[in-house]
Amino acid sequence: MTEATRRDRPRVDTEREIRREARRLLVEQGREAVTLRAIARHLGITAPALYRYYDSREDLLQRVIDDVCLDLAAELTADLVAVGEEDMLGGVFAVCRGFRRWALAHPQEFTLVFASPAEQEPEAAPCAFGGAGKLVQPAKDQFGRIFLSVASKVLATHQLPAPSDEEVPEQLRADLSGFRDTLVHTLVQQGIELPDQALSLGTVYFMLQFWVRLYGHVALEVFGRFPFAVSNAEPLFESMLTELAGAIQAA
Amino acid sequence: MTEATRRDRPRVDTEREIRREARRLLVEQGREAVTLRAIARHLGITAPALYRYYDSREDLLQRVIDDVCLDLAAELTADLVAVGEEDMLGGVFAVCRGFRRWALAHPQEFTLVFASPAEQEPEAAPCAFGGAGKLVQPAKDQFGRIFLSVASKVLATHQLPAPSDEEVPEQLRADLSGFRDTLVHTLVQQGIELPDQALSLGTVYFMLQFWVRLYGHVALEVFGRFPFAVSNAEPLFESMLTELAGAIQAA
DNA sequence: ATCGGGTTGTAAACGCCGTTAACTCTCCGT
DNA sequence: ACGGAGAGTTAACGGCGTTTACAACCCGAT
Incomplete structure (x- = not known):
């Protein structure tokens, strides 16, 4: 073989x-x-x-996208180890700043990977024989998963703030729960042992909300689409991180 | 003529x-x-x-972008009047929901207008004779300006929560102040009379932060780039609006 | 009435592009 | 020595943006 x-x-x-x-x-x-x-x-x-x-230009572009994702993940991971294992907040900050720095330094790659209409999965062709097997979502390395898998490693292993309990919208719980399982599974596979009931639903919900803000800021900055000319967007970004820190500290 | x-x-x-x-x-x-x-x-x-x-295909595409922006602005304005003048919070909600609805219904147009690298202004070719005239930024209707000019109309005329005073990052104040002037100027031109010192710097800062979240959510949903499969993103969106309402009510 | 210029279209061409088909050539295992 | 697989070629098709040169037309001025 x-x-x-x-x-x-x-x-x-x-x-x-x-x-x-x-x-x-x-x-x-x-x-x-x-x-x-x-x-x-x-x-x-x-x-x-x-x-x-x-197979085609489109096929090649997809492989390039995969490469870009790998590089980004590697860069973020490097940022994370550089800050040291113990500094949890510093780790989160490093990943966030690293993502922004990477996006600003690689706008074309950011656009290709993070701002192109992703083809929705083809509706899961129904299996005539009810063979609805495990259907483990294959890595699909892409997207915020890069960020969140790193961030969740930090959050899960450090017994976070428990930012909220069950005020997460009911209709989201199933999705969030599934995503939490994926994250836990990923972390365990990486040899990280988790506290008993790490990654509460509220924590995952909190991460999702923050990913919205992080992505929003970075995309707006890369695209130059702030509603007015911002001469330096870094203070805005840093104030977002400060707010995040405040929310986390208020454990 | x-x-x-x-x-x-x-x-x-x-x-x-x-x-x-x-x-x-x-x-x-x-x-x-x-x-x-x-x-x-x-x-x-x-x-x-x-x-x-x-002049070229690129020129044509730019005009199409302008058309799209006009349509979007018209649609949001229609949403706004439908909700009635008095209902301030309802107006903000209507614009936010309208933006999301429009983006999901017109993903290609959204991508073209809101998620393409905008050419930065060409560095303002220096005038040899120091003729730095008024240089009023021409409408440039685009972008979040569509949203914010509508939202600010609501916020400015209703003496808002004064969400913060001078905790806005120092390096942002100049930009925010300039943007506030632009907004006030726009509103006055539309025949809207403003309270004395409407639109505090903190209010503009608040709007900017919320624009980041609104844009982030909508872009992620249009691109299908949430970190996991979200079967229905509407609850997430609505919870964001609820949070916004809470922040505003806490005047 | 006719001229001339501006406006709006055409045909032909150039050089790109993705993709396919048919073919060489070279290497290597049998 | 043979044969097939792998990696490359050339030729071609149709489509693209864009330029150039040219034709038709309208319309006001002479």
């Missing part, structure tokens, strides 16, 4: 170089400039050769 | 029909499908003829 590693090495190298060049074009000139012919030109080959590696 | 109106009428009709078709393509198949040749085909002309009306 793994006897092909030798012959396959140049192949994955080429695959990586294609994505590297695709990403360079994305960063420097935006999504529309990521063109099969431009990539091929830079690699010294012709465009149809790329079809040996990717 | 206006003697050409008669002869120009067919021209603006054609201009409108072009944008109408462009918008149909945008709504039905997304931005990339808005193609000069497709538009021309539908109008029974050839693509180069469109250059008699718009």
Whole structure:
């Protein structure tokens, strides 16, 4: 099953170089400039050769998105370890600031990953034989999951403020509960042992609300869509973090 | 100066029909499908003829964006009047819910207008002769201005909660102050008389913060980018509005 | 009545693009 | 030595934005 590693090495190298060049074009000139012919030109080959590696331009772009997500996750994780295990609030801040810094430094990648209409899942083709198996959502690394899986690691292992108990809207509880299970499962898989009933529903709800604010601020700043010219949005961002800190401290 | 109106009428009709078709393509198949040749085909002309009306595809798209903004503003204003002049909180709610409803009903238009990297203003080419005149920012109708100009009308004329006094970050005060002046100017122009020192800096700051949340929620919902599958985001949205109401009631 | 210019359209072309099909060539296992 | 798989090529199709040159038309001025 793994006897092909030798012959396959140049192949994955080429695959990586294609994505590297695709990403360079994305960063420097935006999504529309990521063109099969431009990539091929830079690699010294012709465009149809790329079809040996990717099904289509859209397929290639999706792989690039995955790469970007991995990089972002790595960067946020690095920020997190740099701040030290014990400093919980500092960890949350580091992830938030890291996300903003990354988005501002990589606006095209942010736009591609976080601000493109995501195709809704294709309605789960019904299985004629009732084979509704486990259907574990595959990683789907994307999205705020990057952020929240890191943030939840911090929040869950530090017995947080318990910001609210059951004032979370009833219709959201099922979704939140499912998401909590996913988070717990992810954390356990990473070898993190959890306190007894860590991650209350209220905590997950709190994280979701804060993700809305974090994403809103970053997207508005990247897109330059504040309702007026903000000469420096950092104080606004920092005041949001301060407010977060206040809410957490009021355990 | 206006003697050409008669002869120009067919021209603006054609201009409108072009944008109408462009918008149909945008709504039905997304931005990339808005193609000069497709538009021309539908109008029974050839693509180069469109250059008699718009400088380029990019120029046409910008005009479409302006149209979309006008429609959105009109829709929100209609929502606002439907709720009645006296019901302040209802007015704010109506605008917020209207914005969400519009965004969910017009995802492609929302993406184009609210989630595309806006070209930063070109650094204000320096005038050699120090002719730094008034430089009143032209309407630039776009963005949250649509929302905020409506919301501020409500907030300013109803002597709001005074949600905070001078706890707004120092570095934001200049920007906020300038924006407040713009808002006041706009409102006065609309014939709305303002209380003495309406629209405190804290009120504008509050509106800005809430715009971040409103935009964040709507964008996440349109893009399907919540960190987990949310079967119905409306309760989350409504809880945000409830929180807003609480903050306002605590005058 | 005719001229001339502005307005609105056309056809042809250029150089891009994604994608497909048919083909070479090279390597490697049998 | 053969044959197939892998990786690349060339040629082509249709579509795209855009430019250029040219035709038709309206309309006011001579």
